[in-house]
Amino acid sequence: MGTFQITGGQRLSGSITPQGAKNEALQIICATLLTAERVTISNIPDIVDVNKLIDILADLGVKVQRKGHGIYSFKADDLNLDYLESDEFKVKGASLRGSIMIVGPLLARFGKGYIPKPGGDKIGRRRLDTHFEGFQKLGAKFRYKPGESFYGVEAKKLKGAYMLLDEASVTGTANIVMAAALAEGTTTIYNAACEPYLQQLCKMLNRMGAKISGIGSNLLSIEGVSELGGCDHRVLPDMIEIGSWIGMAAMTSSELRIKDVSFDDLGVIPTVFSKMGIKVQRENDDLIVPQQDHYEIETFIDGSILTIADAPWPGFTPDLLSIALVVATQARGSVLIHQKMFESRLFFVDKLIDMGAQIILCDPHRATVIGMDKATPLKATTMTSPDIRAGISLLIAALSAEGTSTIHNIEQIDRGYENIDERLRAIGAQIVRVN
Incomplete structure (x- = not known):
């Protein structure tokens, strides 16, 4: 079983091109x-x-x-x-x-x-x-x-x-x-x-x-x-990778250019991240995420807590809810993540809680995240990837955390992300694959 060792707290920079979907x-x-x-x-x-x-x-x-x-x-x-x-x-x-x-x-x-x-x-x-x-x-x-x-x-x-x-x-x-x-x-x-x-x-x-x-x-x-x-x-570029890189840039306070994203096929993805306070700029068919030391989650117009929920297209894809959840842990403000379509996808949050995140798992479908505004960084830990999307979320958490984290069962991540360790090292991540 393969393992990633990730030394977090590093700012990333440069360009990354999403794989085919x-x-x-x-x-x-x-x-x-x-x-x-x-x-x-x-x-x-x-x-x-x-x-x-x-x-x-x-x-x-x-x-x-x-x-x-x-x-x-x-x-x-x-x-x-x-x-x-x-x-x-x-x-x-x-x-x-x-x-x-x-x-x-x-x-x-x-x-x-x-x-x-x-x-x-x-x-x-x-x-x-x-x-x-x-x-x-x-x-x-x-x-x-x-x-x-x-x-x-x-x-x-x-x-x-x-x-x-x-x-x-x-x-x-x-x-x-x-x-x-x-x-x-x-x-x-x-x-x-x-x-x-x-x-x-x-x-x-x-x-x-x-x-x-x-x-x-x-x-x-x-x-x-x-x-x-x-x-x-x-094949189109993978919108789940694009959302993953947006979240990764925000969590690590990094500026990234995501190239050739086929912007018109992204639907509400840029909008949802914008509601979480993450700036996303379009330049031709590239997305630029500028460096942000802080990002603030919006509320609804009546002042109630923002809810991010998945839905069939053109709603927000369920594959990115775990990314939105981990990004919210370091935001300013709170959000309710509502995973409607699958009942076991939020069970990875115990790993984030171990890292210091403030999350209340309400039931198998809902989790409330109280953002820490980067005042208290996540702490490195050892964890196991349960599925593809939770795996990439844990990797993003590890990249932002203080210390060196270990992620086991990375075959789950490899199922959906091409040469991810090599591509992340090219933009400054400290990640090592151990077989």
């Missing part, structure tokens, strides 16, 4: 299964979760070629579908939650798709019902073997249908859209997710020959086509 890459890579033609994708992040998915596709028979850093081509013209029922696939698929999104493309193109119960972050209940209810509405039959924790769907031919999703699931919407792209007739999806990464998937599918309208809204219409072709696609 993990959540988009997982969707886009799965979509290459929809065609026998070559699909080339650039700006793919070199992170554990994405590399696992690429390995699964290669084992399935996809011809994968690495063209350069972050650039891959995929050609799914000769697949071995028997691999889906192999013991090897059951192990690999179960280790990666994103593997669920191979089911829709395989079902649409080959009439069947299987997946072991996937893993991922232990952040609460993350059910798969939306995916399989959507497939069933398209005409697929659901297969489940409880003893094996193995799911499957089969259909001779999918047929378009109207569906109202029970939740605006991003991966669920992506999976259903990919399946519907090759279905017979028109599929209408209401309460669809509309995140920029889902928009990117729909735009890519349209370049491949799909007929999807309503992109960017929660009402999608997919007119099925008989086949799709190849295309080139570039």
Whole structure:
């Protein structure tokens, strides 16, 4: 198990470029299964979760070629579908939650798709019902073997249908859209997710020959086509990394330039950090966070405590709530963090309390943070990363703390952040990886 040793209290400076978006890459890579033609994708992040998915596709028979850093081509013209029922696939698929999104493309193109119960972050209940209810509405039959924790769907031919999703699931919407792209007739999806990464998937599918309208809204219409072709696609920068760097600059009183952020795809992220008192300046497509020794959290106009809550897009992404929470520990003022979508994501706050933060965990979904205005810095400690986003939050806390902190189980951080220790050292962080 790997470990980071971080000596905090150092001001950072310089520029950092966000990696390609993990959540988009997982969707886009799965979509290459929809065609026998070559699909080339650039700006793919070199992170554990994405590399696992690429390995699964290669084992399935996809011809994968690495063209350069972050650039891959995929050609799914000769697949071995028997691999889906192999013991090897059951192990690999179960280790990666994103593997669920191979089911829709395989079902649409080959009439069947299987997946072991996937893993991922232990952040609460993350059910798969939306995916399989959507497939069933398209005409697929659901297969489940409880003893094996193995799911499957089969259909001779999918047929378009109207569906109202029970939740605006991003991966669920992506999976259903990919399946519907090759279905017979028109599929209408209401309460669809509309995140920029889902928009990117729909735009890519349209370049491949799909007929999807309503992109960017929660009402999608997919007119099925008989086949799709190849295309080139570039993945957006990762908005979660961008938010992480904004928070890191504020916590360490540093000036940072975050390059090529695709500002128009950031939604309310800059606004939420601004409400926490963090100055964010736009220069062309870069974000500049100037050095601030203090930042003050706003209140609502009636003087009540500010609440920051997650919500489906265009609301604030749940992946950045842990960043907002740790940043609030050194702000002037207080804030209520309300994690609505996952019930186990706030349990890492005990580590921050050990470091001296003033946090009241109200229940599994809410935490009140009383900022210390940097009058009392956090103290270094030893901790373990429970998931990707909590892991980066603890790392940010360690960078601002007095002394040397140790973070174990950094494989969780590596799942979502590419070469993070090297990139942070380049802007002045004192961080060492110990294997």
